[in-house]
Amino acid sequence: MTQGNRATKSSGACRVDVIVVGAGFAGMYATYKFREMGKNVAAIEAGGDVGGVWYWNRYPGARCDLMSVDYSYGFSPEIEQEWTWSEQFAAQPEILAYANFVADRLDLRRHYRFNTRVTRAAWDEEAKVWRAIIDTGETLEAPYCIMATGPLSVPKDPEIPGIERFEGTLLRAQKWPHEPVDFAGKRVGVIGTGSTGIQIIQTLGRQAGELFVFQRTPSFTLPMRNHVLEPDYIAEMKRHYRAMREAMRNNPTGGTRPATSRPFFSLPPSQRREVMEQAWINGGHTFLGSFADLLSNQEANDQVADFVREKIGQIVEDPKTAEALKPRGYPIFARRPCLDTEYYETYNLPNVHLVDVSKDPIIGITEKGVRTESGDTELDMLIFATGYDALTGALLAFDVVGRGGRTLKDKWKNGPRSYLGFMAEGFPNLFAPSGPNGPAALANLVTIAEHDVDWIAEMVSFMEANGIRTVEPTVSAEEGWMALVLSMAEKSLIRKANTWWVGANVKGKPQGLTMFIGGFQKYRELCAAAAQDKASNFVFDRAAQSAAA
CATH class of the missing domain: 3.50.50.60 (FAD/NAD(P)-binding domain)
Structure with missing residues (x-):
């Protein structure tokens, strides 16, 4: 050998x-x-x-x-x-x-x-x-x-006829250009509202001239609450890396996110609400570490989903848009749990438009943009955020x-x-x-x-x-x-x-x-x-x- x-x-x-x-x-x-x-x-x-x-x-x-x-x-x-x-x-x-x-x-x-x-x-x-x-x-x-x-x-393209006909700029999230892309003043469409689409939408809402989000299935997304790491904390983290790695190897998540054995209904309603409010404030995947049975107890899952839908309604100003953004028909966390930075707030911007294709289906892609049953949306740029095989x-x-x-x-x-x-x-x-x-x-x-x-x-x-x-x-x-x-x-x-x-x-x-x-x-x-x-x-x-x- x-x-x-x-x-x-x-x-x-x-x-x-x-x-x-x-x-x-x-x-x-x-x-x-x-x-x-x-x-x-x-x-x-x-x-x-x-x-x-x-x-x-x-x-x-x-x-x-x-x-x-x-x-x-x-x-x-x-x-x-x-x-x-x-x-x-x-x-x-x-x-x-x-x-x-x-x-x-x-x-x-x-x-x-x-x-x-x-x-x-x-x-x-x-x-x-x-x-x-x-x-x-x-x-x-x-x-x-x-x-x-x-x-x-x-990567996987959406199964929509006419993709090759589009004469504008077609971009795929999973094979993005290595050079900068300018969205200023452009009419931009995004197909796909999973984790990738959410990150793109919350970013381009503040960059594009107009942004059109073609949503088939809304995702549950929770606040990320990202922050810069301070030097003192970095020093602490480096001193304790070995202990953290050992904890990760013995954690169901393989990470440092806390896990619990506490069932949802082990707490009275007021305390459950308090835990969920704190999880929302803390951000990240705190929810997943708050209760042990969210993916096995449908009633517990329903109550957490209702809590998040309530938050969406409080953030999004237009009632119709808010309702369209509220996921229904599947359990929370049964799809990839997304994290965001003011994703729902993005829909309060006047240049951001939600197209609910569950009610107004996409018929195809045209030379000028996206055609739904209700008509055409002309676009300069179209982004596929439609995931992977x-x-x-x-x-x-x-x-x-x-x-x-x-x-x-x-x-x-x-x-x-x-x-x-x-x-x-x-x-x-x-x-x-x-x-x-x-x-x-x-x-x-x-x-x-x-x-x-x-x-x-x-x-x-x-x-x-x-x-x-x-x-x-x-x-x-x-x-x-x-x-x-x-x-x-x-x-x-x-x-x-x-x-x-x-x-x-x-x-x-x-x-x-x-x-x-x-x-x-x-x-x-x-x-x-x-x-x-x-x-x-x-x-x-x-x-x-x-x-x-």
């Missing part, structure tokens, strides 16, 4: 120890982790540099809705001390600067081929290697393949071929099936950190990425110490994991909303909640238990079966 930074040629392919696909937080950490294990790593990234989704997402108002202390690496005390966050919730330029700082600090770029895509990855059973063909025509081969493609990396999109964007020629597309034709969220039966030595059927978007993605990569690295070390060439989950282990994921999902109110969490935003995609909702702490425990009982949960290379047992 090759070591260090040397690569060899085998059968016309460039032979390395580990192939990593992706330069987001999981991919960067995997590249570092395996390099530090003495492996020769070849890393591939479609973008021009590191950062993953934050390399592409440069739209106005782009900001993380997890606190900066959470949305950062915990594996390096040196990086924690050397990097200083400026805000509680960092904006895109600062997050991208952080990713670049880490890449520089750890010298990661020398392992990457940027502006490069994998077009096919196939397992060679005889040679026990993955062969990845990249769009340069070159083939890479390695015993291990890490698909760190992330749960949100394949989430969780599975990146892994199904090219052919991944496992044992016996079976493709991942075929295995997942009725929905993704995996074990622990990052392995799949029939696909030896293939790992997808933060993949489908893991905690994914329901917990802190950076914490998940570190955990998954560490687990994978420990498995590789075990295999090499015991002369084992391949690993994959057993059929029964995968079936058991999927049964657990499904049984948890059936008890959750999340399944009652048509969102990207359940695949509802992609036409023809199998529907279902493909995330582990038991919390990050429980997920860690189950992954640790799986590693302890290797003989029951994994199939190893036959020649080394006795060593594995």
Whole structure:
């Protein structure tokens, strides 16, 4: 096996120890982790540099809705001390600067081929290697393949006819231009009112000449209450980083947000109201940490939703607009819980117009703008904030071929099936950190990425110490994991909303909640238990079966 930074040629392919696909937080950490294990790593990234989704997402108002202390690496005390966050919730330029700082600090770029895509990855059973063909025509081969493609990396346009006809400026939030865009005096339309759309709307309402928001399904959004981090607090945070990281690893959210076991109806009405008012004042995701049963008790969920709808009515001055902005028909927090900075206040501006397409449907895009049943809205610029083909999109964007020629597309034709969220039966030595059927978007993605990569690295070390060439989950282990994921999902109110969490935003995609909702702490425990009982949960290379047992 090759070591260090040397690569060899085998059968016309460039032979390395580990192939990593992706330069987001999981991919960067995997590249570092395996390099530090003495492996020769070849890393591939479609973008021009590191950062993953934050390399592409440069739209106005782009900001993380997890606190900066959470949305950062915990594996390096040196990086924690050397990097200083400026805000509680960092904006895109600062997050991208952080990713670049880490890449520089750890010298990661020398392992990457940027502006490069994998077009096919196939397992060679005889040679026990993955062969990845990249769009340069070159083939890479390695015993291990890490698909760190992330749960949100394949943008999706709305399914509206006539998009190609629009003669104005068409912008996609997920592939935003790298140069500044001037909105002054322009008639701008936004389609999509999820987390991304909310950030764009609250920003452009104060920049555009006129802003038209085409809303099909309103989102519940709560005040972010972002603020600049003071030097004294930064010093405190750096002194206590280690304790905070340990708390994050033992928190259901994988972050520092408080969690509780308190049921909603354990408090009398006046005290429940007081808790909700304080959560509104505090901002962030405080609501989610206030009561334990908001996604399992429909009546509790209804009362919190009524509270937020009441707040919307108090903020938005026009009663008709306020009513259209009040989400109904699905539980609060069953869609991605959004955070905002004066989003609802934006609709009080005279240049901002809400078009309720649930009552006035969009017929199509014209050369001049958007056509609804009631008529045409002429626009200079149109922005799509319509999200991603989430969780599975990146892994199904090219052919991944496992044992016996079976493709991942075929295995997942009725929905993704995996074990622990990052392995799949029939696909030896293939790992997808933060993949489908893991905690994914329901917990802190950076914490998940570190955990998954560490687990994978420990498995590789075990295999090499015991002369084992391949690993994959057993059929029964995968079936058991999927049964657990499904049984948890059936008890959750999340399944009652048509969102990207359940695949509802992609036409023809199998529907279902493909995330582990038991919390990050429980997920860690189950992954640790799986590693302890290797003989029951994994199939190893036959020649080394006795060593594995």
